[in-house]
Amino acid sequence: MQLDLTGKTALVTASTAGIGHGIAHGLAAAGARVVVNGRSQASVDAALATLRQALPNATLLGAAADLSDAAGVDTLLAALPAIDILVNNAGIFGPQDFFETDDGTWDHYWQTNVMSGVRLSRALLPGMVERGWGRVLFLSSESARNIPADMIHYGVTKTALLGLSRGLAKRVAGSGVTVNAVLPGPxxxxxxxxxxxxxxxxxxxxxxxxxxxxxxxxxxxxxxxxxATVEEVANMVVYLASPQASATSGAALRVDGGVVDDIV
Structure with a gap:
């Protein structure tokens, strides 16, 4: 199977390191023009340098913006070309006991992990629908199905992404745009x-x-x-972003190594 994303432009949020960086690499290697996003210009520049060294023929753009509030999303949107593939990877995590997690922490996690994807999808999906092709992907987690007792606030946001992705897939049904969630494990x-x-x-x-x-x-x-390796997670995302995945929409696809113990 040859995954060719030539002519497509992808945005991967929080792609200066980790899984996001791996996804940006995978999409660029498949021929997509990729917008790399991070919270600071320094982190974006460093990520671009690393990607250009590995993929000298890739077309890469950078956009620094903190997506934890609406103003940061607006800053990012103002810097973007037309986007065909949106990978909502921005997110934060960390253990904290439920009874010690205050409203401010809950709101910070919700704004970063959920509302960044809501805002970007609301802005970018209509253009995809108008063009008759697009891909929106949400990086959820096995913690969406297997809520960790020491990170309930995090798990709840990742569960919300499953509902958001399924609902958006139904909202744009028949348009040529697919919407899916990917659930990495450790x-x-x-x-x-x-x-x-x-x-x-x-x-x-x-x-x-x-x-x-x-x-x-x-x-x-x-x-x-x-x-799992970062590349193993990125491989699933690149496939779902490709034309070959056109019959997969509204799905929650696990790259968790079988951690969630069910057969569905």
Whole structure:
């Protein structure tokens, strides 16, 4: 299967590192013109430099904007060309006990993880519908189905993305635009590496070994019994962004290694 996105323009939010950066790389490698987004110009410039070194023939643009509020989304929208593929990857996470999570924290997570995608989809979907082709993707999480007791505020936002993606898919039904959600599980991302930095220094173990140990200790239902790579998650997103995925819409596709223990 040859995935060719030549002639398409993609926006990947929060794509200066981690899964977002991997998705930007995958889309650019498939021929798409990719807009890289991050909260600071410095992080955007660094990500662009890394991508250009790996993919010297890629067409890449940068747009710095913090998507945690409406003003930041407006800043990003003002810098964009017409977008064919929207990957709503921006999100924050972190453990905190439910009884110690105040309204401000709930609102910050909701604005960043949910409303950034709402605002961008509301602005960019009509153009896709008018052109008769488009892809909107939401990066949810296995935590949407398997709410972590120590990150209820995070899990709730990821569950909301499943409802949002399904509803938008129905709203644009028959238009040639598809809308889907992708649910990664534990992934060897930059964020995971940062979380494990002290443990790596203490034990001398590789990130892959620590990822396997983390999965077996915290997600024992995993079928692959290891953390996924960023590239494995990105591969699913690139496929869903391609013309070959035209019959997949309104779906929640898991790249969780089988952590969620059901058959659907």
């Amino acid at each position: 992934t060897l991302s930059d964020g995971f590496a940062a979380m494990m930095e002290d443990e790596r220094a203490r034990t001398g173990k590789s990130l892959e070994v620590l990822g396997r140990e983390f999965v077996m200790a915290n997600r024992p239902t995993s079928v692959i019994q290891r953390a």
